[in-house]
Amino acid sequence: MSSTATATRPRGGHGPTRALRTGRQERVRRWRASWRRRETRAAYGFISPWIVGFVLLTAGPMLASLVLSFTDYDGIGATRGVGMENYRQLFEDPQVASSLLNTLAFTVLRVPLLMALSLALAMLLNRVGRASGFFRTVFYLPVMTPKVAVGILFLLLFNGNVGLVNKVLGGFGIPGPSWTTDGNWVKPGLVLTTLWSLGATVVIYLAALRNVPEDLYEAAELDGAGRWTAFRHVTLPQMSGALFFTLVVNTIYSLQTFDEAYTAFFGTANAQTYSHEAALFYVVYLFQQAFQFMHLGYASAMSWLLFAVILVITLIQARVSRRFVYYEGDTR
Amino acid sequence: MTGLAPVRPDRRGRQHTVPAASGSTRGRAGHRGTRPGGRRQGPVGRVLRPLALTAATVVFLYPFLWLVSASLKTSDHVFDNALLPSSWQWGNYSRIWHEVPLLTWLGNSAAVTLAAAVTVTASSAIVAFGFAYFRFPGRNLLFGLVIATMMLPAVVTMVPQYLVWNWLHLASSQVPLWAPNLFGSAFYIFLLRQFFLGLPRELFEAARIDGAGYFGMFWRIAVPLCRPALVVTFVFEVQAAWTDLVRPLIYLRDPALYTVPRGLKAVLDQFGDGGEMEWEIVCAASVVVTLPMIIIFFLGQRHFVSGIATTGRKG
Numbered sequence A: 001m002s003s004t005a006t007a008t009r010p011r012g013g014h015g016p017t018r019a020l021r022t023g024r025q026e027r028v029r030r031w032r033a034s035w036r037r038r039e040t041r042a043a044y045g046f047i048s049p050w051i052v053g054f055v056l057l058t059a060g061p062m063l064a065s066l067v068l069s070f071t072d073y074d075g076i077g078a079t080r081g082v083g084m085e086n087y088r089q090l091f092e093d094p095q096v097a098s099s100l101l102n103t104l105a106f107t108v109l110r111v112p113l114l115m116a117l118s119l120a121l122a123m124l125l126n127r128v129g130r131a132s133g134f135f136r137t138v139f140y141l142p143v144m145t146p147k148v149a150v151g152i153l154f155l156l157l158f159n160g161n162v163g164l165v166n167k168v169l170g171g172f173g174i175p176g177p178s179w180t181t182d183g184n185w186v187k188p189g190l191v192l193t194t195l196w197s198l199g200a201t202v203v204i205y206l207a208a209l210r211n212v213p214e215d216l217y218e219a220a221e222l223d224g225a226g227r228w229t230a231f232r233h234v235t236l237p238q239m240s241g242a243l244f245f246t247l248v249v250n251t252i253y254s255l256q257t258f259d260e261a262y263t264a265f266f267g268t269a270n271a272q273t274y275s276h277e278a279a280l281f282y283v284v285y286l287f288q289q290a291f292q293f294m295h296l297g298y299a300s301a302m303s304w305l306l307f308a309v310i311l312v313i314t315l316i317q318a319r320v321s322r323r324f325v326y327y328e329g330d331t332r
Numbered sequence B: 001m002t003g004l005a006p007v008r009p010d011r012r013g014r015q016h017t018v019p020a021a022s023g024s025t026r027g028r029a030g031h032r033g034t035r036p037g038g039r040r041q042g043p044v045g046r047v048l049r050p051l052a053l054t055a056a057t058v059v060f061l062y063p064f065l066w067l068v069s070a071s072l073k074t075s076d077h078v079f080d081n082a083l084l085p086s087s088w089q090w091g092n093y094s095r096i097w098h099e100v101p102l103l104t105w106l107g108n109s110a111a112v113t114l115a116a117a118v119t120v121t122a123s124s125a126i127v128a129f130g131f132a133y134f135r136f137p138g139r140n141l142l143f144g145l146v147i148a149t150m151m152l153p154a155v156v157t158m159v160p161q162y163l164v165w166n167w168l169h170l171a172s173s174q175v176p177l178w179a180p181n182l183f184g185s186a187f188y189i190f191l192l193r194q195f196f197l198g199l200p201r202e203l204f205e206a207a208r209i210d211g212a213g214y215f216g217m218f219w220r221i222a223v224p225l226c227r228p229a230l231v232v233t234f235v236f237e238v239q240a241a242w243t244d245l246v247r248p249l250i251y252l253r254d255p256a257l258y259t260v261p262r263g264l265k266a267v268l269d270q271f272g273d274g275g276e277m278e279w280e281i282v283c284a285a286s287v288v289v290t291l292p293m294i295i296i297f298f299l300g301q302r303h304f305v306s307g308i309a310t311t312g313r314k315g
Helices: A004-008 A023-035 A038-068 A085-092 A094-126 A129-144 A147-157 A164-171 A183-195 A199-210 A214-222 A227-255 A259-265 A269-274 A282-292 A296-321 B007-013 B024-033 B043-070 B075-080 B091-099 B102-133 B139-151 B154-167 B175-183 B186-197 B201-209 B214-225 B227-243 B246-251 B260-271 B279-314
Strands: none
Touching: A038 A296, A038 B102, A038 B139, A038 B154, A038 B175, A038 B214, A085 A094, A085 A296, A094 A129, A094 A183, A094 A199, A094 A227, A094 A282, A094 A296, A094 B043, A129 A199, A129 B043, A129 B279, A147 A164, A147 A183, A147 A259, A147 B043, A147 B260, A147 B279, A183 A259, A199 A227, A199 B279, A214 A227, A227 A296, A259 A282, A282 A296, A282 B154, A282 B246, A296 B154, B043 B279, B075 B279, B091 B102, B091 B279, B102 B139, B102 B175, B102 B186, B102 B214, B102 B227, B102 B260, B102 B279, B139 B186, B154 B175, B154 B246, B175 B227, B175 B246, B186 B227, B186 B279, B201 B214, B214 B227, B227 B260, B227 B279, B246 B260, B260 B279
């Protein structure tokens, strides 16, 4: 590529050859040049902990888990490659199907309820002025409560015979179901229990509500908008960013639900006997496969299935909400 | 350090671009409070709103009262649903104290929690500063990866991370509960970067002229000015580490190493469902495990609220 003429040129006078460089070479050259700068090396010094952690605890393990999902690895014995066997088994294992359905039902029930209730509470709080700090504390305290204790409270308060919840329902003349033993009511009971810790979402909504410019409401009022219209056309669009964020985060969180259900229904031989298929959520089953039966290869395949499910659901949410989410200053 | 004094009003003034940098929620609330009575409060709202709030308060607080009350009752009266025990059984607490190594578990939890919170705050701050201050090739790609790992379900790496620790012969120790925090955590890196980006760049230029190195800029300027954000990170991680159940279930086999949530699960299995149905003992243990978090919340309340509010606003 280089003639004798260019080879004898002094460094730095690359004029004619520069145009000949491909984009890739140019990028490599700029990369090298910037590496020589102290600042770049310092920057990589600062972020190196994260890079090391990413390789050792995220990317590496993910790769390992992908490889393991094609083996029968059990932590001790010889490991054989089994091809697609684990993945085929995923579709034949009735407990994978039922635990996945349990998890989806739990999520579909929980997330909309949680968002609606949090929004209602945030809107109530938004107008109480000075006392809102007190109520915010009240709603946030359950978030601080260890989930094991929440699972225990579920067993006690939702007990079908003697629990407080059914006592209160009975006071209104409603016969309460056997929340902790009736397979049809275990999930609704767990949903209600986990709604107790919605405080974080309330705080997010409250912050978003306080960011809605007051003049938008004044303008809506001048235009003769009622309260519902103002809510529908001012509040909701202005909060759409926060709504979308909490939708995605709470969905991902709910799809991985584990603590309360495991505490209440699993873990001891005795508890197993009367625990219900209804409380077998996907991560609970994955945990059993991985750390009780040591089917680490199969559990790896299970975790990739859940990853795929979460990814697809998140992408659908992002796609659908693109039409509804409004950001300040967005020209779309 | 005197050179920093004139900056503070500047930072105040910029607060709309640095949300919740220091108690801005309170400032906002105060501003709103100046509007008399709020907007369009109908007669129905004036009656219904306090009613609804009172009902919600009862629903959210009563389980705590119920738990404390039940922990002081006799076995037969746990489910009598009376707010006050008919006879106060303080002995329940000394029983749980003697039946299980509660003090050991509390000590384990305290140590793990402290290690987790200190390491994650330090490492995340360092990494966040790297992403906030410098322009370097690959920055956007790498920061995109940080965001991506934030969305990554923890379950995906659960099994292989166990294998890593197993390979290091640390799989039945407490190390896996906190050591991953040495490498920073995506959520906190994201959070802290937002705060570092809000600092005026001239500050760093001035420090550089004064001869500060990069680490000096981080340590003497970024860290002191972003202390509220660091406290947010710290208290969030304290809560996360103290209440974590999954990892103790995976890694801790020896009851002497249990953290309190793992211990509480063992108590439930021994005294509750799996055992003698002595629910008052389970309740007493639950109170002991929950109480430190309630105290932490009251100490760091402002930080929890501003931290949560910030994440929502960025989303």
